[in-house]
Amino acid sequence: MTPTSQVKILLKKCRNGRIKEKLKNNTSLYLLLAPATILLILFAYVPMYGLLMAFKDYSPALGVSGSPWVGFKWFIQYFNSYQFWPTILNTLKIAVYSIVFGFTLPIALALICNQIRVQAFKKFFQVTTYLPHFISTMVMCGMILLFLSPSNGLVANFLGIFNLKMPDVIGNPNAFASLYVWSDVWQHVGWNSIIYLAALSAIDPTYYEAATMDGASRLQQMIKIDLPLLVPTMMIMLILAVGQLLNIGFEKVLLLQNPLNLSGSEIVSTYVYKVGLKSFQYSYSTAINLFQTVINLVILVTSAN
C-alpha cells in the first residue's frame, strides 16, 4: 500500500467517525429536522423524476422509464415553433411590468399610511386596502370583465355620461399587460404593504425626535429616515419577487384570455397548459416548463448575488 492511499483510508475513517459522532450527539435535533426533510424529498424531489419526460418520447402506456430517449428533440421543437418568441416575450413583459409596479407601490402605500396621524382613520385605511386581497381569482376576473366591458360595463357607463367612448381594454392584445398588472396592484397593494408597515413601526422614534429638533420637515423625515431604513426589507422582498418572476398568476391570465387578445396574453404557462393537458403532448409541455424553470433559476441566482 502506498502512503497516500493509507492517508486516504485514514481520512475516510476519521470523517465517518465524525459523522457518527455528530449524529449521536445531536440525535434530537436531527429528529426534529427529519419530518421536514422527508416531506421535501417526497413532494419536491421525487416528483422531479417526472422531468425525465422532457428528454423522452413519453407515452402513458410505456411509463416514464419505458419510453424511448429522444435527447433535446422537444426543446428544439419549442425553440423552432412560432409560439416561442410570443410566449417568452409576453411572459417577460408582464413579469417585469408587474415587478416594477407590484414592488414599488406597496412601499409608497406604507409610507403614506405611516404618515396618517389619526389612529382610527389609519385603521380604517389599512382594513379597506387589505379587503380586495381576499377576493378569489375567479371572482376577481369576473369583476374585471363586468367593470371593463366596452358595451355595458361600469366604466363604460360612467364615460358615457360625458359622451366618451370606452376603449376596448379586454379585447386589445396591447392592453393586456396593463389590465393584468393594474388589477393585480388593486387587489394586492394593501396586503403587500403590511411587511413594510411592520418595518416602519420598528424604527426607533428617537430618530424622528432628533430630526424634528434639527428642523426637518415630515417629507424630509420620510425620505431621509423611513426610506433608508426600509432598504433591507426591500432587498429581501425584491429577491423573493424575482424568484417568482416568471411564475405569473397562471389562472388569472387564463381566465382573462380571449381570442381577441391572445397575441398579447399567451404566456409560457398557459401555453404549457394548452399543449400538455389539452392536447396531451406531455413530453413537449414538460420540456417547455423545464426551460422556463431554468431561466427563472438563472435570473434568481444572478439577482441574489
Add this chain to the structure above:
Amino acid sequence: MKITHKSRRPKSLQEKIFDVLVYGMAVLLILLIIYPLWFVIIASFSNPQDVATGAVWFWPKSWSLEGYKTLFAQPLIWRSYFNTRIAS
C-alpha cells in the same frame, strides 16, 4: 408609532400642505378600493336590467333578490360549497 411633538407650535404652511396631500391620497385610495366592492354588493341586490343599462350607481335600484333566487335554485351550489370546504 407616535412622534412626540404634540403641536405646541403652530403647524407651518409646508406641514399643512403635506397633511392635505397625505389625507387626500388616502381618501382617494379608499374610494378607489371601496367603490368596486360596494358596487358588486348593490348590483347583486338590483334589477339585472338596471345594472346593465347603468342606472345603478350608489344605491340598489328597484330592489330585487332575483340573483340570489337563481343562485340558490341551482342544486349544485350546496354541493360546490361542500367540496370547497372539504378541499380547504
